[in-house]
Amino acid sequence: MAREKNQRLAALLEEACWSRAQAASAYNRVAAETLGGEVRENSRIGPSHVSMWVGGTKATGVAPILLCQALSRRLKREVAPQEAGFTVPDSPAQEALDWSVDPLIALNALGSGVDAKRRRLLAGGIYSAMSLILPDEAWWRAMAQPPETPLPGGKRVGRGDVETVQELTLAFSRMDQKRGGGHGRSALDEYLHLEIPRLLTGRFPDDPTRRTMFSASAELAYLSGWMSFDNSEHAVALQRFNTALKLAARAGDAPLSGHIMRAMAHQALDMGLRPKALQLARASVHGERYLSATPRERALLGVVHARTLAANNRKTEAAKALLRAEDDLSNAREGIKEPNRTFFFGEASLAHETACTLRDLGDPKRAVREFQRSVRTRGAQFRRTHAVTLGYMGATQLTQGSVEEACATWSHVLDAMEDGIYSGRARGTVVDMRRLLSPYRARGIPAVGSLNARATAYLANVD
Structure with missing residues (x-):
């Protein structure tokens, strides 16, 4: 019996302007990011696979979700498996992302950064827009309630334990800014998996100490998520952000919840899920998440909100959000105690995000000026973001049309990468560099x- 052609998939590939080979290449990039090297059914494909699926052969294993994720990135909108003519069974690995799952259970499910069992879990959990739907207000109120009875036993946990977690988080955060998310995260994950649950189930002298410990643990989980995102491990990042948000909710820490949502919005924007990114960014600046935040953190939340507005073609709102972010940062001054998590955000970071916003608003000339301001004002300790x-x-x-000027700029990216930056996002700029230069090679x-020769050699050594 002749197979029926998958017209939906064929239409999507045509919309993406992809050949079968280009579709397979994009698929394999998503697979590499998501599966972390684990071999699964259809963990790597060739053009013939795409041709067979278009021809009506059933896509099995991880293929439906990975191909739809690749298409989502290309088309800058969510592509569900059903839209591509696929059916996908529910994945048990997604259960850890359920908002009803206790954060301590979620921490145990995450496991360590190098454990084979964790890799099997994550392989079933693909980055999906469905996992970005936030819980309702009743959930937040319930999570913020103190436990009715303290947990029996456990070690005594005091302020010194909280400070240890905070100091560790800041140290890893500084390393992430300098070397990238691909450097040192396995060590952070070991601590997150092995030590944090013991601290969160300990005996606290009072409720403020309990809440502060949950906030500190949430920041550590968030940092693991951010490092995963920076290293293009998007499914891992989503699970870390989800767990961090649950811990922040347990602490009743509204500004930290906004900070994590801001990171989720940033990731969703990079993944091409523009409406979802805007929803998350709006939630990050809603109510006490913004009002209770310090000026520097308000500016950070606000400028990412501006970027998501620009990406959704809301030009007037984006311009207003940019101005508010600039005003907020100008109010950050000595004497105002800012959380450690905002140490990196200053003039250079604001200029970077402003440039991205202007670029998406269709103003490349002003965008280049802001990028230049960012490069000029950024300190040497922020080499990853600099790249x-x-x-x-x-x-x-x-x-x-400034081809030689672009080449001069990109040569500095390779300088940084060759000097020891371990970042999927930075590496992605090298991949994009080669693709964008392709029409000029002849x-x-x-x-x-x-x-091009230098970029090719670099990618050959890191792939």
């Missing part, structure tokens, strides 16, 4: 040939 900024700036310069421009 990402340069990558974006080169791409924006190229859209203005024109005999020396800077293009030299940069």
Whole structure:
């Protein structure tokens, strides 16, 4: 019996302007990010797989979800399996993302950063827009209630234990800013998995200490999520952010909850889920999440909100949000105690996010100026973000026809990467660099040939 052609998938590939080979290449990138090297059914495919699925052969294993994720990124909107003509069974690994799951259970489910069992769990949990739906207000109120009876036994947990977690988080956060999320996260994850549950189930002298410990643990889980996101491990990042948000809710820490939502919005935007990103960003600046935050954190929440507004073509609202973020940062001054998690956010970071917003609003000239301001004002301890900024700036310069200027900018990205930056986002700028330069390779421009050869050699060594 002849198979029926999958017209829905064929239409999506046509909309994406993808050949079968290009679709397979995008699929394999998503698979590498999601599966972490684990071999599963259809963990790597070729153009013939895509042709067979279009022809009506059933896509099995992880194929439906991975292909839909690749299409979502390309089309800048969510593509559900049903839209592509696929059916996907529920994945038990997604249970850890359920808002009804206790954060301590979620921590145990996450496991360590290198454990094979954890990899099997994460392989079933693909980054999905369905996991970005936030719980209702009743959930937040219930989570913030103190336990009716203290847990029996357990070690005594005091302020010194809280400070230890905070100091560890800050140390890893500084390393992430300097070297990228791919450096050192396994050590952080071991502590998160083995030590944090013991601290959260200990005996606290009072409720403020309990809440502070839950906040400190939430920040550590958030940082693991951010490092995973930076290293393009998106399913892992989503699970870490989910757990961090549950812990922050247990602490009743509204500004921290907003901070985590801001990161989730940033990730959703990078994944092409623009409406979801806007929903998360709006939630991050809603009510006490914004009102109780310090000026520096308000500016951070606000500028990501501006980016999501711009990505959804809400130009007037995006411009207003940018101005508010600038005002908030100008109010950050000595004497106001800011949380450690905002240490990286200053003029350079604001300029970077502003540039991205202007770029998405269709103003590349002003965007380049803001990227340049970011590069000029950023300190040496923020080398990872510096590389990402340069990558974006080169791409924006190229859209203005400044090919040699873009090549000069991108050469500095490779300088940083070759000097020891371990970041999937920064590496992604090198991949984009080669793709964007492709139309110029046959024109005999020396800077293009030299940069392309260097980028090719770099990618060959890290892949």
